[in-house]
Amino acid sequence: MDTTQRPLSDFGPAVFDPADPVALTQALVRCPSVTPHEGGALALLDAVLSAEGYTVHRPVFSAPGMPDVENLYARLGTEGPVLVIAGHTDVVPVGDEAAWTRDPFAGSVENGILHGRGACDMKGGLAAMMAASLRFRRENPDSSGSIAFLITGDEEGPAVNGTVKLLDWAHQRGERFDHCLLGEPTNPASMSDMIKIGRRGSLTGKLTVNGKQGHVGYPDLADNPIRGMVRLLAALEATPLDQGTRHFDPSNLEVTTLDVGNPASNVVPAQARAVFNIRFNDVWTPETLAAEIERRLRDAAGNSIRYELVVQPTNAVAFMTEPGPFVNLVADAVEAETGKRPALSTTGGTSDARFIKNYCPVVEYGVVGQTMHQVDECVAVADLVTLERITRRLLGTYFAAQHKA
Numbered sequence: 387m388d389t390t391q392r393p394l395s396d397f398g399p400a401v402f403d404p405a406d407p408v409a410l411t412q413a414l415v416r417c418p419s420v421t422p423h424e425g426g427a428l429a430l431l432d433a434v435l436s437a438e439g440y441t442v443h444r445p446v447f448s449a450p451g452m453p454d455v456e457n458l459y460a461r462l463g464t465e466g467p468v469l470v471i472a473g474h475t476d477v478v479p480v481g482d483e484a485a486w487t488r489d490p491f492a493g494s495v496e497n498g499i500l501h502g503r504g505a506c507d508m509k510g511g512l513a514a515m516m517a518a519s520l521r522f523r524r525e526n527p528d529s530s531g532s533i534a535f536l537i538t539g540d541e542e543g544p545a546v547n548g549t550v551k552l553l554d555w556a557h558q559r560g561e562r563f564d565h566c567l568l569g570e571p572t573n574p575a576s577m578s579d580m581i582k583i584g585r586r587g588s589l590t591g592k593l594t595v596n597g598k599q600g601h602v603g604y605p606d607l608a609d610n611p612i613r614g615m616v617r618l619l620a621a622l623e624a625t626p627l628d629q630g631t632r633h634f635d636p637s638n639l640e641v642t643t644l645d646v647g648n649p650a651s652n653v654v655p656a657q658a659r660a661v662f663n664i665r666f667n668d669v670w671t672p673e674t675l676a677a678e679i680e681r682r683l684r685d686a687a688g689n690s691i692r693y694e695l696v697v698q699p700t701n702a703v704a705f706m707t708e709p710g711p712f713v714n715l716v717a718d719a720v721e722a723e724t725g726k727r728p729a730l731s732t733t734g735g736t737s738d739a740r741f742i743k744n745y746c747p748v749v750e751y752g753v754v755g756q757t758m759h760q761v762d763e764c765v766a767v768a769d770l771v772t773l774e775r776i777t778r779r780l781l782g783t784y785f786a787a788q789h790k791a
């Protein structure tokens with residue numbers, strides 16, 4: 387893997403100003419960084435940050451049976467407080483390229499919309515926040531504290547050689563973070579919609595019910611596992627897991643598949659299998675939730691249903707950054723630039739925030755996420771400009787407040 391530093395002039399015929407969020411997003415989108423390929427994206431950011439005085443590292447992490455993945459850590463400043471901006475440069479595959487109406491790696495801008503894979507998730511958010519950081523430090527060269535970037539190339543993939551190892555790597559080097567801003571696309575429709583202050587956990591269970599195969603005409607000689615499976619699944623869904631908490635929706639169980647694999651209408655199958663996933667709130671840990679599931683199944687099964695439950699190990703626990711000065715600072719900056727106060731939410735899937743929260747409080751805010759992972763992914767140029775402004779305002783307040791304290 388080539389992690390040598392290259393000058394910014396290597397990236398495109400026209401040298402652009404990386405403090406321009408639109409130009410930086412375009413340059414990033416032009417790097418085909420589909421997980422686990424670096425695609426030139428981290429080399430580009432290395433060149434950008436090095437030119438602005440950041441100390442840049444590009445550690446490569448490995449694991450047996452998995453592709454090596456390159457990551458980036460950069461910091462400007464030696465004192466605290468340290469505000470770390472986190473994100474990923476990898477993108478999901480293009481999918482059916484013929485279905486795209488624009489080249490997914492051209493980063494073209496038409497009618498105020500910037501097109502391309504990763505424009506929304508999350509090269510646009512990362513570029514806008516980086517542009518803001520560059521401008522902020524150019525305008526305030528004597529600012530106190532440090533700005534750091536923690537960027538992985540393995541968020542959309544297995545997430546093994548990415549943020550978890552990068553956080554550990556930084557910690558081993560003595561890096562300490564006071565607060566983190568993660569630039570995932572959090573807004574459903576407009577830039578004033580939503581800040582994420584936490585995420586639900588995720589737990590997957592595989593349920594198998596064993597019966598006895600036989601002729602449907604001779605049910606006394608068979609034992610249909612579907613009957614038992616239906617009763618067990620009904621028991622799992624009979625009562626809500628909880629009523630939700632102050633900042634979380636009620637935990638939700640969804641059965642995601644139910645299989646018997648029986649092609650014959652005159653045969654009682656031997657086995658039925660189901661998989662369910664629970665998105666759970668801060669009422670539960672994975673352990674207490676698994677115990678509750680076991681209890682419900684045991685009570686429903688009695689002595690008549692033979693079943694096995696396998697709960698998959700999970701690193702996705704529910705977590706939340708308590709509303710307070712840091713959350714308010716982000717919400718204030720959004721309100722000041724958009725005229726509307728954003729909601730504080732814990733909805734949606736999991737993100738790398740679940741790993742970062744072990745090191746410092748983390749808040750997620752980014753562009754509008756409507757087209758993430760879709761054909762014709764895109765981001766509004768105006769939203770990139772707004773995000774740059776919000777981030778620059780936020781940096782000013784953050785470091786000014788810390789300075790006074």
Ligand SMILES: [Zn+2]
Binds near residue numbers: 474541
């Ligand atoms: Zn993302």
